[in-house]
Each structure stands twice: as structure tokens, then as C-alpha cells.
Amino acid sequence: YNDAGAVIGVATGDMGIEKNGEPGPNYTRGMELLGKYTLIGEGVRGSLAKQLIAKFDLQRDREPQKFGIGIKELWQVKPEHHRPGLVQHSFGWPLGMKTGGGSFLYHLEDNLVAVGFVVHLNYKNPYLYPFEEFQRFKTHPAIRGTFEGGKRLSYGARAITEGGYQSVPKLTFPGGALIGCSAGLVNVPRIKGSHNAVLSGMLAAEKLAAAIEAGRSHDEVAEIENEWRKGDIGRDLKRVRNVKPLWSKFGTALGVALGGFDMWTNTLFGFSFFGTLKHGKTDAQSLEPASQHKPIAYPKPDGVLTFDRLSSVFLSNTNHEEDQPVHLKVKDMGLQKRSEHDIYAGPSTRYCPAGVYEWVEKDGQDTFVINAQNCVHCKTCDIKDPNQNINWVPPQGGEGPVYPNM
Ligand code: SF4
Known part of the structure; x- marks a missing residue:
């Protein structure tokens, strides 16, 4: 972080620390990798994402992942x-x-x-x-x-x-954004997240390139957060948002049937009888x-x-x-x-x-x-x-x- 609290990069871990926490004979200090913006794409429950979500309160007003x-x-x-x-x-x-x-x-x-x-x-x-x-x-x-x-x-x-649509944390923070599974973009009924991971990287890259071109750095590129729900990722996840909560609430037989019905109404009419269900x-x-x-x-x-x-x-x-x-x-x-x-x-x-x-x-x-x-x-x-x-x-x-x- 810089003095203003914005993310300015990542540091790789130190090598050769011994069990007692002290540097051993092969000790090598980690490296700092600094940039104008840092994208965190470290997979599900990433350690850096976990810290950033807590520090910048990115899960506020969202359902738990x-x-x-x-x-x-x-x-x-x-x-x-x-x-x-x-x-x-x-x-x-x-x-x-x-x-x-x-x-x-x-x-x-x-x-x-x-x-x-x-x-x-x-x-x-x-x-x-x-x-x-x-x-x-x-x-x-x-x-x-x-x-x-x-x-x-x-x-x-x-x-x-x-968690899907209702659990995705706020994606942006000063100096960077969460992408891919760090953001939690899996479509559960399709058992698939790589398509949205790629799309989230593309969206972030476009917005950051424009920000850098405009001479910006280390600020919050809110355009990423403001636009993903309106684009392909948001449309993909919104349609299936109730499948997981219905499955959890009503069990496999009834929950999956209701989830299937809800996906049909969402896909055909852009409408759900359930609104957006919570995970709790x-x-x-x-x-x-x-x-x-x-x-x-x-x-x-x-x-x-x-x-x-x-x-x-x-x-x-x-x-x-x-x-x-x-x-x-x-x-x-x-x-x-x-x-x-x-x-x-x-x-x-x-x-x-x-x-x-x-x-x-x-x-x-x-x-x-x-x-x-x-x-x-x-x-x-x-x-x-x-x-x-x-x-x-x-x-x-x-x-x-x-x-x-x-
Ligand atoms: S991350 Fe935890 S649960 Fe998974 S293999 Fe390691 S110790 Fe086991």
C-alpha cells in the first residue's frame, strides 16, 4: 500500500525461512512487484483477496460468499x-x-x-x-x-x-480490482467459471488501459464495478442467481426443480417469481x-x-x-x-x-x-x-x- 492506503503492488514471499520463523542459510528476500494498478486473480478464497475484502469492506451489502x-x-x-x-x-x-x-x-x-x-x-x-x-x-x-x-x-x-450474483464483492478498491474466482464469478448450474474469469480480465484490462491513458494511477477504477453487472458476466450470473439458494433451502429434489423453473422464467422473460434470494x-x-x-x-x-x-x-x-x-x-x-x-x-x-x-x-x-x-x-x-x-x-x-x- 502507499501512504494514502492504495494498493501499489504485491510482494512475493520470502524463501528459506525455517520452522522457527528465522531466516535459514538459503534465505532469499521476496520481491516487490509494483504497478499503476494491481489485478488480483488468485483463484477461490485467495489469501490476498481475503485481506482486501476485509480491509476495504468489499463484502458490505452483499450476501456472504x-x-x-x-x-x-x-x-x-x-x-x-x-x-x-x-x-x-x-x-x-x-x-x-x-x-x-x-x-x-x-x-x-x-x-x-x-x-x-x-x-x-x-x-x-x-x-x-x-x-x-x-x-x-x-x-x-x-x-x-x-x-x-x-x-x-x-x-x-x-x-x-x-455464491454467484448476489455474493460477488465490490470488485474495485483504490489501486486495483478483483477478477476471476477471487471475485467469485462461477455459474453454479453450468459448473463453469472460466468464461467469466476471462471476461472479467478483459473488462478490467479495457478500463485500466483507458485510465492509464488518461494519466491515472493507484485510484479506484470504479468503471469496472459499475459495468460488470450490465455486461455478459452480469447477465450470465443473474439468470441463475436463485438456483443455489433454492437448492440449499428446499433440498435436492424440490430445490433443483424450482431452480430449473426459475432459470426458465429468467431466461425467457427476464423475470423471477422469487426476486433475488439470500444465502443467509x-x-x-x-x-x-x-x-x-x-x-x-x-x-x-x-x-x-x-x-x-x-x-x-x-x-x-x-x-x-x-x-x-x-x-x-x-x-x-x-x-x-x-x-x-x-x-x-x-x-x-x-x-x-x-x-x-x-x-x-x-x-x-x-x-x-x-x-x-x-x-x-x-x-x-x-x-x-x-x-x-x-x-x-x-x-x-x-x-x-x-x-x-x-
Ligand atoms: S487447504 Fe486446508 S482443507 Fe485443503 S488440503 Fe490444505 S489443509 Fe486440507
Whole structure:
């Protein structure tokens, strides 16, 4: 920030900081990258976007952002099971009718099939285990045949924004703007956000180029905020704005039917019987105490079609230098024990798709263990911890999962 509080650039992280927080022998200071304007396009629940939204109060008068966790595998299937170009989507099973989510299955080239499952992160039951729901999904009779005799090649996970039109924060602030998934431009029923990410970059580029030409810098280019709702992105998101809240309120069977109806009236007549529905709670606030729910029994993995988390994380090629500060910051360990463990039965041990969090007994005490080296950077803990007590910060530069073909 400059003295006037405007953003003037970003600083890359320092390298070679040791676990104790002190510079080690390979210490290299980060670099400052300065510009007349800075566009923040760092994906869902970006760490810089999170700070900017708080600092400039960009979420004021907007609905809270909503999220899902998407878990995905890439398979090499037998040629006889491969139908190039086939796309299959589903919702519901095995989640039940009260929890939002669904699957995607894409037959790519070279006998490759991408399969994944999204669980909406406003689920209430802390015993829900998104990774296991995905594994169970692959066992459905209509799906499992695709993978018979095949080989799993890759694994990954990432949060997805789902709040849509009513949750998009104010995009501009002094010195820059949020774009892409940092702004939350995913169209949920289309399971697609890259089109709007590209369009938001184009809109920002046009407006910033004009501002720079006019000799401006480090001010707020309000034209971006003022125009996106009237353009292609706004039109795309407005039509589908009630699908997610209807799904959350009425469950999968009725909610999706009402959402479909609402999309038709919006598309054909530019009109909705529901107006613009609210999302209400954040995903963290949606979680209910474990005492109100029953544990869910998930089947054991067979190692052929279904797997455990650690063998999955291995396929994500995730890598973190061990001798560095833990990049998952728990603000108050006492609260984690009192609430996350004692009231919510440790949902982090289930919602994390990489098995980073464990509650283990050490010297007669329940202790929160963070296996930070396994983290696949999905950001779910930053979103779903019931007390917002976990803060994801970037680890040392360039580390994390490597998804060469995902
Ligand atoms: S630690 Fe958090 S960000 Fe990392 S994989 Fe687990 S839930 Fe995702």
C-alpha cells in the first residue's frame, strides 16, 4: 500500500525461512512487484483477496460468499469403456436429499476420463466426509463399469465459489480490482467459471488501459464495478442467481426443480417469481454441533476403484519443504479443542481432502496435529472451520500440488 492506503503492488514471499520463523542459510528476500494498478486473480478464497475484502469492506451489502469442495481424479480407462466427448453430470446420490452437491464425468482424449464430485460446503452434519462421498459415488452401478480394468493417474481438490450474483464483492478498491474466482464469478448450474474469469480480465484490462491513458494511477477504477453487472458476466450470473439458494433451502429434489423453473422464467422473460434470494449464513456458520447428528459409516476402500486419502495425496504430487513455518495458522488452539473438537467432533479430520488434520492423544491430551506437507491448497479449512479459526497462508513460493494433466 502507499501512504494514502492504495494498493501499489504485491510482494512475493520470502524463501528459506525455517520452522522457527528465522531466516535459514538459503534465505532469499521476496520481491516487490509494483504497478499503476494491481489485478488480483488468485483463484477461490485467495489469501490476498481475503485481506482486501476485509480491509476495504468489499463484502458490505452483499450476501456472504458460498463455496463447494470439488474433488477430482483422472483415470486411464480401457478402450472399450471410453466414449470420447461423453459428458455426464449428476446430483444427489450418495449425498442424500438434504446436502447439495453432484458429480461430473468427462471422457477426454487418449482413453482418459476425468471424474469428480462437488459437495456444497454449507452442509450441516460435521460427520460428513466429502472425500468418502466421492469414493462412494464411483461405486454406483451406472458409473463403476467405466473404471473397470482402468488405472487412476491423478488426484486433486479445490474449493469452488458458489455464491454467484448476489455474493460477488465490490470488485474495485483504490489501486486495483478483483477478477476471476477471487471475485467469485462461477455459474453454479453450468459448473463453469472460466468464461467469466476471462471476461472479467478483459473488462478490467479495457478500463485500466483507458485510465492509464488518461494519466491515472493507484485510484479506484470504479468503471469496472459499475459495468460488470450490465455486461455478459452480469447477465450470465443473474439468470441463475436463485438456483443455489433454492437448492440449499428446499433440498435436492424440490430445490433443483424450482431452480430449473426459475432459470426458465429468467431466461425467457427476464423475470423471477422469487426476486433475488439470500444465502443467509456463511458455510462456517452452517455447521451444527455433532450432538445433533449421527456419525456416518463409510465403506473401506478396495484399492481398485476406491482409495484412501494418503494414497490419493501421493498422486497430487504435492510437495512442501518440511523446514518452514506451518502455512495453516490456527489462531487459538484452546478454541480448536473446546469447539472444533469437543462440540463439532473434529470436522477438519473429514472435510480436508488431504488428511492434513488429525486429533491424536498425546500424554493423555487430545492434540491437534497439522500435517501441512500434505496440503493440496484447496482452501476448505479456511472456509469451513466453524470458528474461522484456521487461516491458510501461502507456503514457500512454488510449493504445493503439481497437476500436470488435471
Ligand atoms: S489443509 Fe486446508 S487447504 Fe490444505 S488440503 Fe486440507 S482443507 Fe485443503
